[in-house]
Amino acid sequence: xxxxxxxxxxxxxxxxxxxxxxxxxxxxxxxxxxxxxxxxxxxxxxxxxxxxxxxxxxxxxxxxxxxx
Numbered sequence: 001x002x003x004x005x006x007x008x009x010x011x012x013x014x015x016x017x018x019x020x021x022x023x024x025x026x027x028x029x030x031x032x033x034x035x036x037x038x039x040x041x042x043x044x045x046x047x048x049x050x051x052x053x054x055x056x057x058x059x060x061x062x063x064x065x066x067x068x
Contacts (some may be wrong), residue, residue: 003040004028009058011046017043 004024012020018045026034048059 001038001040002028003042005042007044007046010047
């Protein structure tokens with residue numbers, strides 16, 4: 001059973017996540033074949049204060065930006 005794991009900053013809506021799961025599923029099945037029912041997608045929302053990049057916390061580096 002294939003698994004796609006997505007780690008991203010918190011802040012996306014349920015509708016955005018729903019669309020992401022749909023699009024990832026469609027792309028995977030189109031590219032690799034198989035059944036959509038066999039694919040699992042796990043979304044981990046991570047607070048910017050728990051993510052570091054370039055030696056800095058992302059909450060310091062991008063304090064007022066929306067998640068991207």
